[in-house]
Amino acid sequence: MYYDSRPRMNESTPQKLAGSSGEMLWGFWYPALRSNQVRRRKLVRATLLEVPMVLGRDAGGKPFALRDVCPHRAFPLSFGHFDDTSVECAYHGWQFDAHTGQCRHIPSLTADSKLRCDRIYAGSFPSEERDGYIWAFMSNPEGRAPALGPIPPPPELPTFSPHYKIARLAADLPCSVDHGIIGLMDPAHGPFVHQAWWWRSRQSIRDKAKQFEPIPNGFRMSPHPPSANSAPYKILKLITSEPATTTIDFVLPNQRFEQIRAGKYWLSSRTTVTPIRRDLCRLDFVAAWNVLPWFPIVWFILHVLGPRFIRQDTAVIEKQSLGLEHEDRMMLVDDADRQARWYFELKAAHLESQRTGQPMHHPIAGPVTLRWRS
Numbered sequence: 001m002y003y004d005s006r007p008r009m010n011e012s013t014p015q016k017l018a019g020s021s022g023e024m025l026w027g028f029w030y031p032a033l034r035s036n037q038v039r040r041r042k043l044v045r046a047t048l049l050e051v052p053m054v055l056g057r058d059a060g061g062k063p064f065a066l067r068d069v070c071p072h073r074a075f076p077l078s079f080g081h082f083d084d085t086s087v088e089c090a091y092h093g094w095q096f097d098a099h100t101g102q103c104r105h106i107p108s109l110t111a112d113s114k115l116r117c118d119r120i121y122a123g124s125f126p127s128e129e130r131d132g133y134i135w136a137f138m139s140n141p142e143g144r145a146p147a148l149g150p151i152p153p154p155p156e157l158p159t160f161s162p163h164y165k166i167a168r169l170a171a172d173l174p175c176s177v178d179h180g181i182i183g184l185m186d187p188a189h190g191p192f193v194h195q196a197w198w199w200r201s202r203q204s205i206r207d208k209a210k211q212f213e214p215i216p217n218g219f220r221m222s223p224h225p226p227s228a229n230s231a232p233y234k235i236l237k238l239i240t241s242e243p244a245t246t247t248i249d250f251v252l253p254n255q256r257f258e259q260i261r262a263g264k265y266w267l268s269s270r271t272t273v274t275p276i277r278r279d280l281c282r283l284d285f286v287a288a289w290n291v292l293p294w295f296p297i298v299w300f301i302l303h304v305l306g307p308r309f310i311r312q313d314t315a316v317i318e319k320q321s322l323g324l325e326h327e328d329r330m331m332l333v334d335d336a337d338r339q340a341r342w343y344f345e346l347k348a349a350h351l352e353s354q355r356t357g358q359p360m361h362h363p364i365a366g367p368v369t370l371r372w373r374s
Ligand code: FES
Pocket: 070, 071, 072, 073, 074, 075, 089, 090, 091, 092, 093, 094
């Protein structure tokens, strides 16, 4: 492919994009596993941000997450044993508190040993269960205690009534977290990747104008009537005469929230793209809704269309990875790719604030309207 190399205002190549190197962001919560993958008295392995982890639940069901590397001689703790409070390494039997990683016992020490085993720690990560996932707070790669005071709670899927249905989907994406995330917020691929006679096609491409505003750590597509050709919107129109609005938020490090509301009906979803390795991410999608739970079309959207969409996105990223092997090409064109650009700017601003200790300088000054065709 030939690109005109004259410099222009609205394009950029990877060299010009600070924070676009697939760098992973520390000091955030990430979903490690689904709740039902972690049972009591079982140790389960996971990888997050290239950190090998072992997860489990204590006697009260509270989850824990340790670095899967014994501080003695690096034996994976996941081969060991868990007795409801301590994880015991299978090599020399050292025992570690499941929640803090603090060493509790070293079987080879004699009674008069001067070694203070309580000064030895296995790496550990704060862990909590929410929305059907076990989350880990990835403070730093070693699993040292987070340096700054209390940590925020893990992100929560917003819900708007006491009763609702919930569903979850997941997919592996063979790409860096950056390509995974900008794929998630990219409005221009829809008519090409998600073509279907009942959805949209090249012929349905038309001008779009959407208003955006800055929010803490991210940006919001301001509440607006949902795209007239979106399936949830068509359903809402069938069942309620109230006007519907959609709000879409992106929040660092990796979360996209979408809410559709019409009168008392609502549908709320969260998608996260979590780096597993530098070249592999996992997409986790969770949706809750109170739109006639028995109405088969909602089931159809979440169980047939949702997986189909995710399969289409996964297939496109698999093919893209063939090209990226040869050249890590990233050209961002306004306005369709402006959200991707904001993502990189937010990421760079966050890294800068971590480096300097100063508050993050938000790259988006105020409300702005973006125009594109899709
Ligand atoms: S390597 Fe774990 S106890 Fe020795």
